[in-house]
Amino acid sequence: MELIDGKALARVVDEQTRADVAALVASGGPRPGLAVVLVGDDPASQVYVRRKIKGCEAVGITSFERRLPASTTQAELMAVIAALNADPQVHGILCQVPLPPHIDQGAVLDAIRPDKDVDGFHPVNVGRLSTGTGGIVPCTPLGVMLLLDSVLPELKGLDVVVIGKSNIVGKPIAMLLLEREATVTVTHIHTKGLAEITRKADVIVAAAGAPELVRGYWVKPGAVIIDVGITRVPGANGKDRLVGDVAFAEMGHARAVTPVPGGVGPMTIACLLSNTVKAACVAAG
Numbered sequence: 001m002e003l004i005d006g007k008a009l010a011r012v013v014d015e016q017t018r019a020d021v022a023a024l025v026a027s028g029g030p031r032p033g034l035a036v037v038l039v040g041d042d043p044a045s046q047v048y049v050r051r052k053i054k055g056c057e058a059v060g061i062t063s064f065e066r067r068l069p070a071s072t073t074q075a076e077l078m079a080v081i082a083a084l085n086a087d088p089q090v091h092g093i094l095c096q097v098p099l100p101p102h103i104d105q106g107a108v109l110d111a112i113r114p115d116k117d118v119d120g121f122h123p124v125n126v127g128r129l130s131t132g133t134g135g136i137v138p139c140t141p142l143g144v145m146l147l148l149d150s151v152l153p154e155l156k157g158l159d160v161v162v163i164g165k166s167n168i169v170g171k172p173i174a175m176l177l178l179e180r181e182a183t184v185t186v187t188h189i190h191t192k193g194l195a196e197i198t199r200k201a202d203v204i205v206a207a208a209g210a211p212e213l214v215r216g217y218w219v220k221p222g223a224v225i226i227d228v229g230i231t232r233v234p235g236a237n238g239k240d241r242l243v244g245d246v247a248f249a250e251m252g253h254a255r256a257v258t259p260v261p262g263g264v265g266p267m268t269i270a271c272l273l274s275n276t277v278k279a280a281c282v283a284a285g
């Protein structure tokens, strides 16, 4: 079984992004700028935001951090988004979710200008993805496709089972796979007979957020497995450990598997940075 090294592939993507930033600036274009908005003090979100800001520094993207208290009102947050929409130095806007419960998350994400929506969450970008007409592709799904391409460049006609139906991961991945002419089955934790379905798959993309859901007997010999899940569970030594949606130790008969951590995770940030540079290039004309 081959390990699909997300850290190594993310370094390759970052190298390209760094070169694209340098080329844009050298040609008289703008230095790409990414605004990261964080409302409240959710510890996991703080970690993600810190990584995104560090990622910007590493490739030459200017970052604009907007940390707002959990008590921020809808109107205040909308005003921050409006200011970032209008700021010519900001080419990408990312509003970390989940937002506090008193905020209408959909309304906030819809307020981000589609051409600055580097998460690809805006309905315009969702619509473009589902019709195969361009737009900004969400970061984790884009990372999954790059990981798949690294081991399986031709997806046409393959049976791919996606486990998970989220707007951020499951649904957009299904759209991208359909564009590549894979035969896509979208399932979720309430799907009946899931193991029988996955056992026929050439590729499994597990994005259900259910630790070690996919067992060895669910997987056909030679299948390629992309594990998007990442859940913190108590370990034997009293320390938490991170586990994916796939029972990794049972995957010896697979052709290739992404590890958790070190698989999809690093690709998500690399794709965010790459999306930001693409948005800056579009803005530069």
Ligand code: GUN
Residues within 6 Å of the ligand: 094, 095, 096, 097, 098, 119, 139, 140
């Ligand atoms: N929270 C967890 N993942 C993401 C992501 O990809 N983008 C944003 N904005 N928030 C997240």
